[in-house]
Amino acid sequence: MNMHDLIRELREPAQTKIVLLVADGLGGLPLQPGGLTELETANTPHLDHCAKVGVTGLSIPVLPGITPGSGPGHLALFGYDPVEYRIGRGILEALGINFPVGHKDVAIRGNFCTLDAAGKIIDRRAGRPTNEQNQAAVAKLRTIRIPNVELFVEPVKEHRFVLVIRGDGLGDRVNDTDPQAVGVPPLTAKGEDEAAQRTAAVVNQFVAEAVRVLADETPTNGVTLRGFATYPQIATFPEVYGLRAAALAVYPMYKGLARLVGMDILDVGQTLQSQIATLARVWNDYDFFFLHYKYTDSSGEDGNFPTKVQMIEALDAALPEILQLKPDVLIVTGDHSTPSKLKSHSWHPVPTLLVADTCRPDEVTQFSEKACLHGGLGQFPAKHLMLLAMAHAQRLGKYGA
């Protein structure tokens, strides 16, 4: 029996509210030996108070040493084993531009490339075109029609676009057409099974048409396609947990990940303040609230230690507004660490706190990487966090007699 079956079996209705506040890339590292992390440097009276009255620990997003992307990091927090549930790159690309991928879709990452007269690739990224060039080329691709399927072409950045093929019985076991080399033509798409062969046939027609409609668009006169991915079969939050779940995220990628697991995507504006205002407005309509805060990650990715400290402090300052709503369970965590020192996601465990009436308090009085090492949650797989959320929300019955 897997974890979701167990939850379905044990779950009980309740009137309780769960808030999952994800500070993206929360965990950090000291810049110098003996120094403090971003979170340890930040002045965070409200988070520290929560750490004191609640229970703390460190979550391991995937496995020790594994650095997650945003997809696996969030799936784990949502209670989906990130090794078992894999979201294909095409789907993530589509989610990242807020394209509403559906169950009949194959999503594909596209690159514009430059072809020579013989049809061989001379630049795999088409000279990194401007967004305007990209959009002009996308406009031409949108004129392509193929019988029995709907095609959607969406610009991303530079040489990148997303192609979504919508139709019946399409599979995603199709090879990348990008040969990862120059001096050779793009590869022909082939399907590994009948469903994928249908997709491959569409793709090969699309590519042929693309070369025709892009003929005058040098350097964006060719395309390669990769990361073919159908919509993952994921039981949703309402199905697994019986929770009416709302996502309060500013960035498309996180809205998309939340949509994958069946959350309602709310219009929250562009700031943490407007996110929290929305939270308050819809408080009675949902059981579970996923609140995503991006700036701890983006400052870490930029290698900007002081800005990451400021972003943590800004989050801390907003905490009282959330606490005023009196959630039955408040969790603050991250989907992974993003140490400014590394300018990237990392594998380090993520400081986590949980506040509820049923917490067994530990001796931790500060929310930080070091302090959380002594917390009552210990170091735990992130995929188990939702079990704790459900338990503290009085939404799980007893297992066995």
Place this chain on the structure above:
Amino acid sequence: MNMHDLIRELREPAQTKIVLLVADGLGGLPLQPGGLTELETANTPHLDHCAKVGVTGLSIPVLPGITPGSGPGHLALFGYDPVEYRIGRGILEALGINFPVGHKDVAIRGNFCTLDAAGKIIDRRAGRPTNEQNQAAVAKLRTIRIPNVELFVEPVKEHRFVLVIRGDGLGDRVNDTDPQAVGVPPLTAKGEDEAAQRTAAVVNQFVAEAVRVLADETPTNGVTLRGFATYPQIATFPEVYGLRAAALAVYPMYKGLARLVGMDILDVGQTLQSQIATLARVWNDYDFFFLHYKYTDSSGEDGNFPTKVQMIEALDAALPEILQLKPDVLIVTGDHSTPSKLKSHSWHPVPTLLVADTCRPDEVTQFSEKACLHGGLGQFPAKHLMLLAMAHAQRLGKYGA
């Protein structure tokens, strides 16, 4: 390879003695923020001494957030993955009244109900009959005979009884006949496979006969049946661990769970003192002793914090007598937490200590939830505890060269 296969491969004979002292529902919670748990409140010099010379930690019975019943809680302590090994309700009911369930049995929970003249249920619990009424009705059910099977009917409390059908090739994939509603007749039993169809045929005959023999017994003039369960296929303690194992438990449920895993069930009287006297008497006859102490759980279930504290202190006072026997490995733990605050089992990890000559001591000098957070065992799945017991008992050889 599963854990049991690994143990079978590595186990070695030894003359060592292991005592597993289970204080049922041991873990607790403070009643007030900043307060102490029951175990932290109790004066426990001997447990604290054991914590000091041994190694401590917190066991997670099933998974984080999952509250176990007694069955899964004990199976985990006995080294059986409680998600993999599921004990059906009928079996647990039978164990709970000390019925010696066997491999050819289907055990079923029965309820007396009240039927109207049309055979429709008007009271699903037959007005909660007295034990005398229950026994009178059970006596009538015992007159029923069905070819090719043996029937056993045993009273439980109020409207509840246990039916055991013993015969060849019986299955348990049979629907509950309790419609969970009044104004409708009991459901007909149907089997999902051939073996279960044999059971269902017996059950439908039994129910028809029951209505006949109970006709004059209003309000207990009908029966519903549920929780059909065959005897689980479990490799026993002698088979897995090579241990001659004795159960020293007062309450039937725990005797029954120990019998499931192949322990000898000893007659121990009704008190902790008589349990320990029995332990001393049979010390040379067994390798492993499961000593079950109920009152930490029952006081917690009653929400009686001071009594739970007293029950912990009574256990502590009895510890020297156990230590006098010089077990090579002494483990003190619980099958789950039962915080008085919650008046029920809970999911919180369980304080655990292990004393043996081969312990690597930690810095813990007190046996409590908070102190155990810093213990050398960390937080660990309860199902791994028997591996540690076997290792410290010098009963596990090296894995691989």
